[in-house]
């Protein structure tokens with residue numbers, strides 16, 4: 001990819017149905033490598049923003065730019081591969097662990113896949129599988145634990161090596177030890193890439209370059225954790241109960 005991971009929204013309005021606008025006048029700028037976190041109550045529009053970063057929909061008004069290229073209204077089906085990788089959606093298929101990782105970049109060598117798995121913190125559990133990287137996964141990866149599936153998703157994203165990432169943090173109940181492994185893998189993956197994180201863990205939010213607090217389709221507050229705490233507004237309420 002030629003893209004650096006610079007992403008800008010300028011006065012973006014969007015609705016899944018043009019009669020019902022769900023995002024209002026969204027402005028944001030992510031420098032290459034920055035970590036942007038979205039917080040806010042259910043239905044606020046966090047997932048919708050990430051859908052637009054992935055360019056899954058046309059916007060009604062405004063501009064979305066990657067490196068000064070306005071992509072808000074052009075059709076570009078392969079954009080998802082070149083820019084955002086959504087980690088939530090793992091889609092494991094029947095095939096070996098190696099092939100499932102390679103899906104991130106179809107011409108990747110075994111060495112590249114193993115390197116990605118190491119970065120993702122997935123290598124150790126893979127080595128312990130009955131046939132290591134040649135272990136065949138069932139269709140939905142049901143012979144793996146949820147945490148292991150997440151580690152594979154991180155490895156797959158690492159092999160794709162995108163300039164920007166979208167992470168919808170799982171609220172799912174994985175055990176603390178696995179959770180720590182997944183966190184470590186994600187941190188390594190985010191390093192040096194623009195990351196848009198729908199954050200559920202305070203630890204993720206705290207080190208973000210900018211936290212966007214969303215309410216009813218608008219960004220109502222933004223700043224670092226410390227700035228938002230000082231503001232004593234919505235974010236402060238969210239995190240002090």
Ligand code: TTP
Nearest residue numbers: 016022040041042043044045046047048049214
């Ligand atoms: P979301 O963007 O899904 O809100 P959210 O991600 O902040 O909520 P949650 O924390 O629960 O994940 O929804 C914003 C509005 O858009 C909401 O009214 C539902 C609507 N919507 C659709 O109509 N179609 C869609 O595909 C999605 C994702 C949302």
Ligand code: MG
Nearest residue numbers: 046047048198
């Ligand atoms: Mg959501």
